[in-house]
Amino acid sequence: MNRLEERGEELAAVRQDGLLKQLLRIYLSPPQPAEEAGAADVSNLTPALFSAYRDLDALRYDFPVVLLDGPDERVGVPLSSLMDELVARKVADGTGDGRQRRDLYKLERSIKTLTAQTKEQRLGPLWRSATKRCLAEIDGGKRREALRNYLRSARSTLSQDGLVVDCDEQIGHKFFSHAWTRIESERGLQTRETLDELIADLSAIIDADRMRSARATSSDALRTAMGAEHAGGIDFDRLSWTLRSSGHYRPLKASRRKRLRRVLKVLKTERKRLGSNAGNGKSPRRPYQPKNIADSCVDALELFNAELERAVELFRAVRIARLEVENRYDEARHDPFFAGFDQAQLTTEELRALPTVLVFVANDSLDGDNKAALIDILSSDLPIKVVLEFRDLPDSLPLGAGSVGYGGWAASLGSMTMGLRTALVIQTAASHLPRLTAEIADGLRHNGPALFCVYTGPEERDIQVSRYLRCASAVESRAFPCFVYHPGRGSDWAQRFSLLGNPEPEQPHPKHVFNFEDADGRERSEEIAFTVVDFLAMDTRFSAQFVPIGPEEWHPNMIPLGSYLGIEDSETFGKVPYVLMVDQENTLHRVIVRRGLVTAARRCADKWHSLQELGGIENSHALRLLQTERQRMIEQTGTEPPVASEPEPVAEDIPVPAAEPTTGDEPEPQATTAAGEQAHIETELCTSCDDCTDRNSMMFAYNDAKQAYIKDITAGTFRELVEASENCPVCIIHPGAPSNPDELGLEDLVRRASQFN
Amino acid sequence: MLNPIEVLSPSISDIEDDAYSLDDFEGVDSRWCHRCGNNAILTAAQKLCAEEQLAPEKTVFVSGIGCSSRLPHYMGTYGFHALHGRALPVAEGIKIRRPDLHVFVTTGDGDCCSIGAGHWLHAIRYNMNITVLLHDNQIYGLTKKQASPTSPRGLISNTSPHGAYLEPLNPLAATLGMSNISFVAHAVDWVPSVLFDIIKQAYHHRGLAFVCIMQRCPNYLPDHFEAYIKDRDRTVLLTHPQGLQVEEAVAGRFKHREEHDPRDVDRARELANNRDRVPLGILYRNPDVLCYEDVRASDEHMTVADKIAALEGELDKFTIKPPTKQ
Numbered sequence A: 001m002n003r004l005e006e007r008g009e010e011l012a013a014v015r016q017d018g019l020l021k022q023l024l025r026i027y028l029s030p031p032q033p034a035e036e037a038g039a040a041d042v043s044n045l046t047p048a049l050f051s052a053y054r055d056l057d058a059l060r061y062d063f064p065v066v067l068l069d070g071p072d073e074r075v076g077v078p079l080s081s082l083m084d085e086l087v088a089r090k091v092a093d094g095t096g097d098g099r100q101r102r103d104l105y106k107l108e109r110s111i112k113t114l115t116a117q118t119k120e121q122r123l124g125p126l127w128r129s130a131t132k133r134c135l136a137e138i139d140g141g142k143r144r145e146a147l148r149n150y151l152r153s154a155r156s157t158l159s160q161d162g163l164v165v166d167c168d169e170q171i172g173h174k175f176f177s178h179a180w181t182r183i184e185s186e187r188g189l190q191t192r193e194t195l196d197e198l199i200a201d202l203s204a205i206i207d208a209d210r211m212r213s214a215r216a217t218s219s220d221a222l223r224t225a226m227g228a229e230h231a232g233g234i235d236f237d238r239l240s241w242t243l244r245s246s247g248h249y250r251p252l253k254a255s256r257r258k259r260l261r262r263v264l265k266v267l268k269t270e271r272k273r274l275g276s277n278a279g280n281g282k283s284p285r286r287p288y289q290p291k292n293i294a295d296s297c298v299d300a301l302e303l304f305n306a307e308l309e310r311a312v313e314l315f316r317a318v319r320i321a322r323l324e325v326e327n328r329y330d331e332a333r334h335d336p337f338f339a340g341f342d343q344a345q346l347t348t349e350e351l352r353a354l355p356t357v358l359v360f361v362a363n364d365s366l367d368g369d370n371k372a373a374l375i376d377i378l379s380s381d382l383p384i385k386v387v388l389e390f391r392d393l394p395d396s397l398p399l400g401a402g403s404v405g406y407g408g409w410a411a412s413l414g415s416m417t418m419g420l421r422t423a424l425v426i427q428t429a430a431s432h433l434p435r436l437t438a439e440i441a442d443g444l445r446h447n448g449p450a451l452f453c454v455y456t457g458p459e460e461r462d463i464q465v466s467r468y469l470r471c472a473s474a475v476e477s478r479a480f481p482c483f484v485y486h487p488g489r490g491s492d493w494a495q496r497f498s499l500l501g502n503p504e505p506e507q508p509h510p511k512h513v514f515n516f517e518d519a520d521g522r523e524r525s526e527e528i529a530f531t532v533v534d535f536l537a538m539d540t541r542f543s544a545q546f547v548p549i550g551p552e553e554w555h556p557n558m559i560p561l562g563s564y565l566g567i568e569d570s571e572t573f574g575k576v577p578y579v580l581m582v583d584q585e586n587t588l589h590r591v592i593v594r595r596g597l598v599t600a601a602r603r604c605a606d607k608w609h610s611l612q613e614l615g616g617i618e619n620s621h622a623l624r625l626l627q628t629e630r631q632r633m634i635e636q637t638g639t640e641p642p643v644a645s646e647p648e649p650v651a652e653d654i655p656v657p658a659a660e661p662t663t664g665d666e667p668e669p670q671a672t673t674a675a676g677e678q679a680h681i682e683t684e685l686c687t688s689c690d691d692c693t694d695r696n697s698m699m700f701a702y703n704d705a706k707q708a709y710i711k712d713i714t715a716g717t718f719r720e721l722v723e724a725s726e727n728c729p730v731c732i733i734h735p736g737a738p739s740n741p742d743e744l745g746l747e748d749l750v751r752r753a754s755q756f757n
Numbered sequence B: 001m002l003n004p005i006e007v008l009s010p011s012i013s014d015i016e017d018d019a020y021s022l023d024d025f026e027g028v029d030s031r032w033c034h035r036c037g038n039n040a041i042l043t044a045a046q047k048l049c050a051e052e053q054l055a056p057e058k059t060v061f062v063s064g065i066g067c068s069s070r071l072p073h074y075m076g077t078y079g080f081h082a083l084h085g086r087a088l089p090v091a092e093g094i095k096i097r098r099p100d101l102h103v104f105v106t107t108g109d110g111d112c113c114s115i116g117a118g119h120w121l122h123a124i125r126y127n128m129n130i131t132v133l134l135h136d137n138q139i140y141g142l143t144k145k146q147a148s149p150t151s152p153r154g155l156i157s158n159t160s161p162h163g164a165y166l167e168p169l170n171p172l173a174a175t176l177g178m179s180n181i182s183f184v185a186h187a188v189d190w191v192p193s194v195l196f197d198i199i200k201q202a203y204h205h206r207g208l209a210f211v212c213i214m215q216r217c218p219n220y221l222p223d224h225f226e227a228y229i230k231d232r233d234r235t236v237l238l239t240h241p242q243g244l245q246v247e248e249a250v251a252g253r254f255k256h257r258e259e260h261d262p263r264d265v266d267r268a269r270e271l272a273n274n275r276d277r278v279p280l281g282i283l284y285r286n287p288d289v290l291c292y293e294d295v296r297a298s299d300e301h302m303t304v305a306d307k308i309a310a311l312e313g314e315l316d317k318f319t320i321k322p323p324t325k326q
């Protein structure tokens, strides 16, 4: 039977099947206006995979985030991670037993609740308020006192502080302003040091000249300077003569003095802008506050141009100052050079020292001028950092009568910009900002333009779940995948591009196991793909695209959307895709997804696949080459070459909330080694000499008392452990036995270790 | 509507802000060599400040010149990095004028026992309420390995290429021989809990507490103290109900222990003179010795303006000021 005949038979079968016909009609037709009005049907349903995350309060996830002050290198860290670090330190120093850990996690939860209720606050006050709450729940005075002391000591162990922020509509703004301000301040500080040095050196030249001038060494001047009480005791004429006749003082040339003064003035003006950290009675502490933040690309360009003009002035002065300090300024040579000094003379180093500009734009405000300026920026080498915030993904917005349309080019700006090869690009949703903090900081430090595309989610009324989940699901569903493109990291895609932050990057969709009870009360589980359709199902503007079907109307031709997307177009005939959703009572429903959305899902999968190819996954060129080679081998040898085994998927954490950590008294995992011999440090004998902690700060750390312990045995090799033992000045690091039998040179290492065990 | 933070009772306000932690006492990053024994002394000092909750603005570390004398930079308190050998007189000046401050001195064997020896003698006699930490690495570290008065005989150094000629000066024995001593103790940098407890007791002693600390200089004398570190035979832990408070876990590691009454100056001198088995602990303590500031401190009150005027008056005597522009 050929394909046409087959299709004919299928068609006939469908025609005879009234129910299937009805289901197909639902699937294939766009929603009618009337249906749209009455589409409340699905608005109380949520995708099945979300049912576990309804009560975010009870879960721990990447928010709230603490926007850390220095000196912690990280610019932002989830509160939950900070608390985990704290717990680890407390456990290590023996003050983190089951109850104490429970107390700390309780406090964390309280801080989280307070963060959601109040406007932004720093960790310090939040910790205090949360402590009060926790104490208020306790009856016994003794226990309360103990808890108060414990939380106080925990707070001093956790030295960090910073603003605590939730995943709200301002998060993009808060996060980037904070990270940028910290990085800009570092840059400012470096410039400040240079300027301070030059100012001191130039002033010294001018002062020395003044101190030795005829005026300063006249007997009158000396008399005034030394004060009345020496009037009788010192012969000032003699002193003046002595000073004037000693040495070979030649006054500065007038032109040089004038030049020094002019340069000093420029340096001092610039220095003033950079603030001062230490205050004194006269001038209070005035930390450097970078100011170049714009809200349109046009303004950003203007700000940067102003910076450039100032830079020409400044670096002219800096270069003259350097020559002057070394006494190498030669007027005949240098005057003409500096007269013609302009932007073109600025070196890369100097450009790197320039303040950068941060600009926030929303994707829906990219009008003509702004758009042009954005493209100018991204194709230039100016250090302008653009944060492009997406409240909606135009690709998937409903067009007209509830159908889904395309044409939003802005959502693809991230991918498009990579084509320019000049700008650094990071794309992520707000939920994933904490995971990409290090990359973002790198991007802000990058010496050139950067584009940060951040999905922050639509207005609250349009979505049924929290903003955090909304954003996390944009990444999870591949509607807004994360990626990093860093043009400074090498010359090829493998070095420049990464799909960091995405769950299961090798797969078209991440899959999750969903457990449920069927109508007969039997436990069942099903693997469900998380697609863009699940993402859109939480958006009330798409309600009309979903039609729930009661169990009496279920048909064998209904197939889960994940599987539906996996089959060829030609094979989909007569099949109806559905997604699983649950209502408030946790009852499971099958919901038909209309064709418009399925097309959107295919399109989204296609875009994701292109990104995968860039990331070296399922790369079509490589696959084709492999096929050709395979063919060639078969022809040459007559045998089939062995098939390479599937690579292990790269484990990427999915940033969906985790359940509260267990706070019971279960034993902590120990740093055990294969032979059962434990690596350890006699912490109480540590002399805090920094040797092991400098060697590998992930493996060795100091406790509250600044004495070393093994923080993470897996964070380094056995070799490092043995070398640390050998170098510890008081021989208190005992390396135990190796845990990785494949480590190189193990025999020798074990022998060396034996002296310290 | 009230902000929920505001409705909470103020009974336990600011609980963590009024507590200093170890970090509060950290100054700039240290420039000492890797594994230098000075680190242990620094940590003990920071720990003391944190444990005693000393207000950083009320605490001052005074030093002379030397590696050890860089310690004030690494503390988050006030500090005075003075001239070579002159830490003690500067500290005395501070103490007499500002008896409300906690004054510490960190000094090296060169700084204290060589160029500063004269001041050392008198500081002991003055018995002002100051804690003195002598970092005795038996070498000049900062100036790159010259013999110091405490270098053992035969030690090869840049100034004694054929070995040091004389028997070393023993700072413990010397101090115990001076007049008006009130607190003398001996510590080693490689047993941190003992070091800490000695420094703590020194801090609590009213009068001049002199703590001599054997300090490793791995850079110039890598194995110099190895014999003491490895051979437990070579130290004796001094215990007494009024002496050290060290946990049994640490005390138990010492082969030799002696119950020594810190009032017994004769035994203290015997112990101090035994270089084959160095004592670890409090050799001498007498809280009843008169402190110089108790009889000499002025109770004259000066306002900030008075102080500035006085200072400027002093400085004007020495400044050659060019006339200001008319």
Ligand SMILES: Cc1ncc(C[n+]2csc(CCOP(=O)(O)OP(=O)(O)O)c2C)c(N)n1
Residues within 6 Å of the ligand: B065, B066, B067, B068, B069, B084, B107, B108, B109, B110, B111, B112, B115, B135, B137, B139, B140, B141, B142, B143, B148
């Ligand atoms: C008046 C004066 N003389 C000499 C020196 C040179 N100098 C600097 S440090 C030092 C010796 C330091 O030895 P020590 O006090 O033991 O300190 P360490 O570096 O060993 O800690 C000398 C001689 C000086 N700075 N000032």
Ligand code: SF4
Residues within 6 Å of the ligand: A681, A685, A686, A687, A688, A689, A690, A691, A692, A693, A707, A708, A724, A727, A728, A729, A730, A731, A732, A733
């Ligand atoms: S090397 Fe030894 S003494 Fe130094 S910090 Fe590490 S454990 Fe402590």
Ligand code: SF4
Residues within 6 Å of the ligand: B031, B032, B033, B035, B036, B037, B038, B067, B068, B137, B141, B142, B216, B217, B218, B219, B220
């Ligand atoms: S030279 Fe010696 S005393 Fe000085 S810092 Fe280096 S190791 Fe320490």
Ligand SMILES: [Mg+2]
Residues within 6 Å of the ligand: B066, B108, B109, B110, B135, B136, B137, B138, B139, B140, B141, B148
């Ligand atoms: Mg020395």
